[in-house]
Amino acid sequence: MAIKAVRGVRDILPSETGKWQRVEAAGRKTFEAYGYREIRLPLFERTELFARGIGGETDIVKKEMYTFDDRGGDSLTLRPEATAGLLRAYIEHGFQVEPKPVRLYTAGPMFRYERPQAGRYRQFHQANVEALGEVNPAVDAEVICMLMDFFFALGLGERLALHVNSIGDVGDRAGYIVRLVDYLRPHAAALCGECQARLGRNPLRVLDCKVPDCQPVVEKAPSILDSLSPEAAKHFESVRSYLDTMGQAYTVTPRLVRGLDYYVRTTFEVKTADLGAQDAVAGGGRYDGLIERLGGPADPGIGFAIGLERVVLLLGDAEAASRPFVLLIPLGDPALQRLMPVARAVRRGGVTAELGYGARKLPRELERANRLGVAYAVIAGENELAAGEAVLREMKTGEQRRVPIAALAAELCALSGRGVSPKSVSPEGVSPKGVSPKGVSPKGVSQ
Numbered sequence: 001m002a003i004k005a006v007r008g009v010r011d012i013l014p015s016e017t018g019k020w021q022r023v024e025a026a027g028r029k030t031f032e033a034y035g036y037r038e039i040r041l042p043l044f045e046r047t048e049l050f051a052r053g054i055g056g057e058t059d060i061v062k063k064e065m066y067t068f069d070d071r072g073g074d075s076l077t078l079r080p081e082a083t084a085g086l087l088r089a090y091i092e093h094g095f096q097v098e099p100k101p102v103r104l105y106t107a108g109p110m111f112r113y114e115r116p117q118a119g120r121y122r123q124f125h126q127a128n129v130e131a132l133g134e135v136n137p138a139v140d141a142e143v144i145c146m147l148m149d150f151f152f153a154l155g156l157g158e159r160l161a162l163h164v165n166s167i168g169d170v171g172d173r174a175g176y177i178v179r180l181v182d183y184l185r186p187h188a189a190a191l192c193g194e195c196q197a198r199l200g201r202n203p204l205r206v207l208d209c210k211v212p213d214c215q216p217v218v219e220k221a222p223s224i225l226d227s228l229s230p231e232a233a234k235h236f237e238s239v240r241s242y243l244d245t246m247g248q249a250y251t252v253t254p255r256l257v258r259g260l261d262y263y264v265r266t267t268f269e270v271k272t273a274d275l276g277a278q279d280a281v282a283g284g285g286r287y288d289g290l291i292e293r294l295g296g297p298a299d300p301g302i303g304f305a306i307g308l309e310r311v312v313l314l315l316g317d318a319e320a321a322s323r324p325f326v327l328l329i330p331l332g333d334p335a336l337q338r339l340m341p342v343a344r345a346v347r348r349g350g351v352t353a354e355l356g357y358g359a360r361k362l363p364r365e366l367e368r369a370n371r372l373g374v375a376y377a378v379i380a381g382e383n384e385l386a387a388g389e390a391v392l393r394e395m396k397t398g399e400q401r402r403v404p405i406a407a408l409a410a411e412l413c414a415l416s417g418r419g420v421s422p423k424s425v426s427p428e429g430v431s432p433k434g435v436s437p438k439g440v441s442p443k444g445v446s447q
């Protein structure tokens with residue numbers, strides 16, 4: 001029996017990686033335009049970092065972490081999210097002395113033992129962005145606008161809704177939880193089993209339960225916005241007014257409390273109607289106090305995580321997988337030796353070329369050219385070689401013409417729309433023994 005991938009863990013296949021690269025490039029471009037710098041973090045950390053950073057009562061820490069003892073007996077955990085590790089690095093490397101806010105981004109796999117379903121995996125990928133050391137509500141608005149600009153860059157702006165909320169400071173939230181539990185207790189029998197358990201453990205989570213039975217109760221729950229201190233209420237008002245100033249549309253959603261314990265004041269989420277139950281594409285919030293809790297200075301912070309699998313799902317299949325431009329088909333080893341340096345020169349010119357290895361018959365190689373979807377095939381057999389030429393075949397029309405081998409690399413680069421510099425097609429060392437350097441030099445073109 002062949003061994004399969006672990007449940008909830010998937011391969012990202014070559015047919016999908018074009019979309020991933022586009023998403024990653026849009027992230028880099030957008031975040032860097034706002035002055036964020038990339039930081040790369042380890043995939044595992046000491047378990048206590050997450051227990052302290054995310055909160056011992058959260059679903060993540062209680063039920064979802066991949067925790068193990070290493071051979072030295074230390075308890076380690078595959079990171080379930082990136083913020084705790086990023087803040088650990090912020091403290092460890094003394095970032096607090098840099099001009100504030102310190103703007104950092106990172107991306108990579110996260111690990112959570114959740115029930116796998118469409119859009120939910122046990123290894124998944126996030127891009128994370130954090131602005132550290134600045135408490136001004138303008139930062140909250142700027143971070144949120146940057147997130148929406150990332151989606152705009154991918155052409156997804158229209159399909160997403162931005163929800164914002166404030167969950168107040170720690171004291172506000174404690175007061176609200178008392179009011180919420182007072183309201184929920186008499187309705188406990190109408191809640192799902194999971195929510196009945198949450199009532200004692202983490203009542204805020206009842207607010208984002210998706211079970212239909214819970215909805216009538218949840219909809220009438222008191223609003224956390226009524227429990228905000230004057231300072232927290234003012235902060236939220238400023239965030240909203242800055243969002244208005246920047247022309248960013250949003251919905252205020254008082255039930256938006258998010259699953260992590262560390263949030264205070266601003267929280268936000270980006271949702272789509274196009275992915276079924278797993279409708280959250282990105283989420284984040286402010287976490288003033290967390291850096292201190294992890295042993296660092298009293299610097300505030302705000303950030304978000306984008307679920308990259310869900311962004312890629314939204315992009316659909318429109319993205320064509322990238323194809324090689326040309327297949328070079330040598331018939332026999334002498335022809336292979338003439339085409340090898342040509343292939344290398346074409347590739348150095350930035351054009352994707354595939355090379356046959358001389359042992360297959362022409363019909364099979366042409367079939368391969370069709371399957372690869374190349375625009376051109378170059379064929380060289382004994383006759384062509386004797387004349388110093390190769391056949392250039394346009395696959396779509398079947399039209400063929402002869403081209404001097406010496407001119408091939410430049411011709412292919414020109415056809416692909418990539419002008420070719422003399423350097424890139426006549427590098428020292430590209431011409432093996434027995435092949436004249438002119439064979440791959442653009443000089444050959446003008447001769």
Ligand code: AMP
Binds near residue numbers: 123124126305307310
């Ligand atoms: P969180 O770190 O829980 O705030 O999640 C931030 C974003 O990561 C969510 O909005 C999702 O898009 C994505 N995400 C969270 N958990 C998973 C998962 N198990 N599989 C795929 N994406 C996820």
